[in-house]
Amino acid sequence: MGTTQLEKVPEPKYWHLKTVLMDALDSEFEVGEILPNERELASRFGVARATLRQALEQLELEGRLQRRRGVGTTVAPPRVGVFVGPTSGSWPGAADDAWLTVGCVEAAAPAAVAHMLGTGADEPVHTVRRIRSMGGQSVATELLYVPGASVPGLPSDLTPTDHVPAVLRELHTLGLDGEDRAVELGSARAEDAKQLDRLPGAPVLVVTTRYVSGGRVTAVAVATYRADTCRLTFGDSGAMEITHQGQERHAAAS
Amino acid sequence: MGTTQLEKVPEPKYWHLKTVLMDALDSEFEVGEILPNERELASRFGVARATLRQALEQLELEGRLQRRRGVGTTVAPPRVGVFVGPTSGSWPGAADDAWLTVGCVEAAAPAAVAHMLGTGADEPVHTVRRIRSMGGQSVATELLYVPGASVPGLPSDLTPTDHVPAVLRELHTLGLDGEDRAVELGSARAEDAKQLDRLPGAPVLVVTTRYVSGGRVTAVAVATYRADTCRLTFGDSGAMEITHQGQERHAAAS
DNA sequence: GAGTGGTCTAGACCACCTC
DNA sequence: AGGTGGTCTAGACCACTCG
Numbered sequence: 001m002g003t004t005q006l007e008k009v010p011e012p013k014y015w016h017l018k019t020v021l022m023d024a025l026d027s028e029f030e031v032g033e034i035l036p037n038e039r040e041l042a043s044r045f046g047v048a049r050a051t052l053r054q055a056l057e058q059l060e061l062e063g064r065l066q067r068r069r070g071v072g073t074t075v076a077p078p079r080v081g082v083f084v085g086p087t088s089g090s091w092p093g094a095a096d097d098a099w100l101t102v103g104c105v106e107a108a109a110p111a112a113v114a115h116m117l118g119t120g121a122d123e124p125v126h127t128v129r130r131i132r133s134m135g136g137q138s139v140a141t142e143l144l145y146v147p148g149a150s151v152p153g154l155p156s157d158l159t160p161t162d163h164v165p166a167v168l169r170e171l172h173t174l175g176l177d178g179e180d181r182a183v184e185l186g187s188a189r190a191e192d193a194k195q196l197d198r199l200p201g202a203p204v205l206v207v208t209t210r211y212v213s214g215g216r217v218t219a220v221a222v223a224t225y226r227a228d229t230c231r232l233t234f235g236d237s238g239a240m241e242i243t244h245q246g247q248e249r250h251a252a253a254s
Numbered sequence: 255m256g257t258t259q260l261e262k263v264p265e266p267k268y269w270h271l272k273t274v275l276m277d278a279l280d281s282e283f284e285v286g287e288i289l290p291n292e293r294e295l296a297s298r299f300g301v302a303r304a305t306l307r308q309a310l311e312q313l314e315l316e317g318r319l320q321r322r323r324g325v326g327t328t329v330a331p332p333r334v335g336v337f338v339g340p341t342s343g344s345w346p347g348a349a350d351d352a353w354l355t356v357g358c359v360e361a362a363a364p365a366a367v368a369h370m371l372g373t374g375a376d377e378p379v380h381t382v383r384r385i386r387s388m389g390g391q392s393v394a395t396e397l398l399y400v401p402g403a404s405v406p407g408l409p410s411d412l413t414p415t416d417h418v419p420a421v422l423r424e425l426h427t428l429g430l431d432g433e434d435r436a437v438e439l440g441s442a443r444a445e446d447a448k449q450l451d452r453l454p455g456a457p458v459l460v461v462t463t464r465y466v467s468g469g470r471v472t473a474v475a476v477a478t479y480r481a482d483t484c485r486l487t488f489g490d491s492g493a494m495e496i497t498h499q500g501q502e503r504h505a506a507a508s
Numbered sequence: 509g510a511g512t513g514g515t516c517t518a519g520a521c522c523a524c525c526t527c
Numbered sequence: 528a529g530g531t532g533g534t535c536t537a538g539a540c541c542a543c544t545c546g
Contacts, residue, residue, distance in 0.1 A: 010541090012515060015454060037531060048517045053532090058441055058455055069532045070525030079438060086340075086490045181488040183437050184333060185457060185481040187312055199533080200269060201312055203439060203457070227439040234435040234488060236340045264522090266534060291512060302536045307513090323513045324544035453514080 013047055014054035020045075021055060025064055025075055035065075035073045061203060063228050069199075079231040080134050084207060086234070089176050091211065092130075092144055092221060093168035099130040099142060102195075104164045109145045113220050116210060119147045126151070126167050131195060132223075139230050141195045142223040146171065150218040174213045182208045183232065192224045203227040267301055268308035274299075275309060279318055279329055289319075289327045315457060317482050323453075333485040334388050338461060340488070343430050345465065346384075346398055346475060347422035353384040353396060356449075358418045363399045367474050370464060373401045380405070380421050385449060386477075393484050395449045396477040400425065404472040428467045436462045437486065446478045457481040 035041065042052040056073065059065045066076040083098075092099065106124045108114070114121050125147045132140040151170035186206040193200040204224045211219040225232060289295065296306040310327065313319045320330040337352075346353065360378045362368070368375050379401045386394040405424035440460040447454040458478045465473040479486060 014515080039531095048519090050518090051516060054515085056532095061439060061457065062441055063438070067532065068525085069523070070530080072525095072531060081436060085488070088490075178490045180490050182335060182485050183459070183488070184317070184485040185315060185439065185459065187316055201272075203315065205437065205439065231436050231438040234339070234437070236342075236432045236434050268534080293512095302538090304537090305535060308534085310513095321513065322544085323542065324511080326512060 014051050014058075017045060017047065017052065017055040018058050021059060022064065025059075029075045031075050031077045033075050035075070037072060060228055066228070076229070079229055080139065081231045081233045082132070082134060082139055082225065084232045084234055085181055085209070086179060091168070091171045091174075091176055092128075092219070093171065099132050101128060101130050101164050103129040104167075105129075109220075113145050113222065116208075116217055116220050117145065117147050118217065119149070123147070126163075128164055128167065137229075138196055138226075140223050140225040141192050142221055144219065144221045146219045150174075150213075171219065174218065177212045177214070179209055179211050181210075184208075185227070186224070188224065196224070196226050198226065198228075205230065205232060207232065268305050268312075271299060271301065271306065271309040272312050275313060276318065279313075283329045285329050285331045287329050289329070291326060314482055320482070330483070333483055334393065335485045335487045336386070336388060336393055336479065338486045338488055339435060339463070340433060345422070345425045345428075345430055346473070347425070353386050355382060355384050355418050357383040358421075359383075363474075367399050367476065370462075370471055370474050371399065371401050372471065373403070377401070380417075382418055382421065391483075392450055392480075394477050394479040395446050396475055398473060398475045400473045404428075404467075425473065428472065431466045431468065433463055433465050435464075438462075439481070440478070442478065450478070450480050452480065459484065459486060461486065 029035070036044070038049055038052055038056070042049040045052065056065060056067065060067055060076075063076055063079045065073055067073045087094075090096075093101075105127050107127050108122050109117065109119065109125050109127070111121055114123070114125075117125065119125060125145050128144040128146070130142045130144060131138050132142065146167055151167055153170055153173070184206050186204050188196060188198055188200055188202045188204045190200045192204070193202055196202070196204075205227050207221075207223040207225065209221040209223070210217050211221070283289070290298070292303055292306055292310070296303040299306065310319060310321065314321055314330075317330055317333045319327055321327045341348075344350075347355075359381050361381055362376050363371065363373070363379050363381070365375055368377070368379075371379070373379060379399050382398040382400070384396045384398060385392050386396065400421055405421055407424050407427070438460050440458050442450060442452055442454060442456045442458045444454045446458070447456055450456070450458075459481050461475075461477040461479065463475040463477070464471050465475070
């Protein structure tokens with residue numbers, strides 16, 4: 001008797017809290033507006049701050065909120081669509097490239113990358129760090145790995161300034177047979193996090209691109225996109241004429 | 255004097271804990287092995303259980319651990335690569351399709367989907383739920399939305415058993431101009447979570463596919479992949495001959 | 509029933525930003 | 528200096544799985 005509902009599974013507080021906040025965001029808040037602080041919200045909903053934070057964390061994960069230490073929690077704009085590929089037959093560093101080179105070192109690649117390139121685990125490769133921005137803020141960082149064997153024509157005496165353009169120029173002299181990509185979830189390493197203006201451990205979408213030339217993988221790019229603000233788009237023949245803009249809210253995030 | 259390190263930024267405990275655990279996973283544990291329980295681990299490392307859990311959460315997000323209530327925490331196998339596209343010129347439900355239909359309803363699509371389809375917000379559309387499995391476990395669920403206007407030849411009197419095949423058969427009679435996709439991070443809704451054997455709110459990769467035919471978007475699929483166990487792969491011309499297997503550990507996930 | 513991970517609490521202190 | 532979110536603690540109870 002008396003049981004008003006026959007819910008087999010009692011909904012966790014933070015889950016219910018999340019839906020309540022989502023509705024409030026849709027109806028009562030504008031993009032960019034700042035929310036009351038966490039202590040205030042927690043007491044207003046009658047829960048502990050940790051519980052409230054669990055709800056906020058999920059909303060941030062879904063791109064609905066943006067939280068910044070020392071500042072506050074604001075309503076996030078819709079995720080921006082960033083075009084990832086395929087860009088048939090164009091090497092990184094082409095004229096229409098969306099990336100900006102910010103540095104370059106010659107170092108051993110991570111084991112997984114070395115394996116894809118077929119190089120030795122400790123063999124130094126050209127490593128170019130690049131950044132991709134949209135609308136004034138950085139959305140991704142990338143490490144592009146090019147083994148020396150892929151650019152045999154490269155002069156040996158290069159100033160750091162000349163280094164990157166030279167490597168890319170050598171790449172462009174090669175035919176590009178194709179590229180393939182993999183997308184997975186990761187958490188931002190300290191260095192990436194700093195360049196993306198996020199805390200270490202923030203959720204990111206990791207895009208690994210293999211560039212194939214002459215039947216071999218000649219370069220590998222590992223790009224790290226902010227998962228909270230980005231929606232990765234993959235275009236295809238025929239479909240591109242229809243723009244993908246104006247999509248205000250996505251179906252399956254929550 | 256006594257400061258052994260000159261770290262400007264004191265590393266959070268859970269962050270350090272995570273790296274320690276990662277090293278331990280690499281060197282001292284086998285895939286599938288179960289770890290000591292959380293209370294045990296917390297006291298062993300001299301931290302509160304909540305702090306330990308913060309580290310475990312990140313490792314699970316990165317696909318290194320698998321936690322199951324009532325069972326324990328186990329070392330996860332490497333993520334499986336699931337091919338997503340492009341599958342040029344093939345509608346969902348083709349013979350080589352990786353999906354299994356599990357249900358079908360006729361209901362109003364979410365606002366974002368209705369917008370992409372160009373249908374009214376409350377207009378019912380055919381909604382097919384499908385599941386994708388790999389290696390015996392479900393890795394994704396999908397909702398395929400097909401507005402009635404896209405399949406005008408569909409008979410009106412259909413038993414539920416005949417419904418799905420009929421809808422897909424009608425689709426296949428149309429030419430497919432192309433498809434494009436978007437990938438973003440989301441959290442599993444209750445229904446999806448259940449079919450993926452995860453808890454609600456688990457991180458998922460949401461793949462939205464638009465099928466274009468005759469200059470119009472004739473169908474939209476929203477697929478929800480387990481982010482912890484999946485790596486989405488996008489193939490391309492020329493590159494496919496090189497297999498992408500045997501990649502034991504990925505570079506940028508932490 | 510025993511043991512596991514999941515949720516929740518009520519505090520405390522810290523790092524960061526802005527005024 | 529004061530306010531924000533980020534980290535951390537030491538508990539408690541619940542939901543689930545399994546023998």
